[in-house]
Amino acid sequence: MTSYNKEAKEPVFSSTPRSGSISIETTNIGVTGGSHDVDDRTPQVVDNTTLAPGPRTMSRRDAVFVLLTNQVGLGVLSLPGVLKTLGLVPGTVAIIGLGCLSWFTAFELKLFYDRHPHVLNIVDMARIVGGRGFACVAAFGMILLVVMTAASASVTFSVALSLLSDDALGSTAFIGIGCICCWFLCIPRTARFVSQSGIPSCISILAATIVVIAALAAGRPVNAPAEWRRAPVWFAKPSFRDGLNACLKICYAFSGNVSFVSYMAEMTNPQRDFGAALAWLEASSIGFYVFVAVSIYCLAGEYTTSPALGSAPRMLAQVAYGLVIPSVLSKGLAFGHTGIKFVYVE
Helix, strand or coil, rough: CCEEEEECCCEECCCCCCCCCCEEEEECCECCCCEEECCCCEEEEEECCCCCCCCCCCCCCHHHHHHHHHCCCHHHHHHHHEEECHHHHHHHHHHHHHHHHHHHHHHHHHHHHHHHCCCCCHHHHHHHHHHHHHHHHHHHHHHHHHHHHHHHHHHHHHHHHHHHHCCCCHHHHHHHHHHHHHHHHHHCCCCCCHHCCCCHHHHHHHHHHHHHHHHHHCCCCCCCCCCCCCCCCCCCCCCCCHHHHHHHHHHHHHHHHHHHHHHHHHHHHHHHHHHHHEEEEEEEHHHHHHHHHHHHHHHHHHCCCCCCCCCCCCCHHHHHHHHHHHHHHHHHHHHHHHHHHHHHHH
């Protein structure tokens, strides 16, 4: 707090923070014997305002869950269909390979952020690299991706409610309900709220896929004849169009990188914590994707559907779609939050 001394005509500073002020905690630099001991940790910004929380609120644990919420969700439901198109071996290699590529590109974003810690989103990075023109292109691509992903969440939400209610209100009404739910979830201002939805989101998608796998292991997929036998194709021969479409589905499953910069901007110490959180994300997501894709495709074979939850018999498919709803809404929350915050900042 600052006051003014009329006699000395100099401002007088007080170290006691008042309500509604923002203070910055800095570290001391010690000089001993000609050597400089510098603490290069990120300064901790403490926001004492009563109207809003500070911008950097996420710890390493929060970062792990916000990354899982952002990436693990809807994309995994299309991966068994990818193996159906490409074959078991090429499809598995493609999932692992593109997952490692996603890991590498995300780590490059982290290295760029270490050099330019003032950026708030991926568009700011594009502005540094290529100026205003490149930033406009990146902004258009980013908004298009987050809008389409949030729309995909609303459509999947509509499919789930239509299946659970025998299409009581119609697809359009259910899509509208999904949009309203995603909008309501995006009201909190910090990404820490997104991380808090990580546990229910992960439990949701894990439970839904386990139900489908158990149903297919105990019986046969929907529409399969009684004499059907499991015979997965090891190497398929798709057309160029089908093969490219299958690879793009894998890319979509790993498309969360667009939000990573925004999350680093809200971490208390991204230089230290983001690399570890990213390792947790990529290792768990690649393993989970391969497990779900291989399990469902080997059990359903040519009757594998996309989304994969529809491969199970109708009653158990309804159970799976009911379980996956929290994960669907969390996906819309994660991408919607990134897009809304970018528009607000710009």
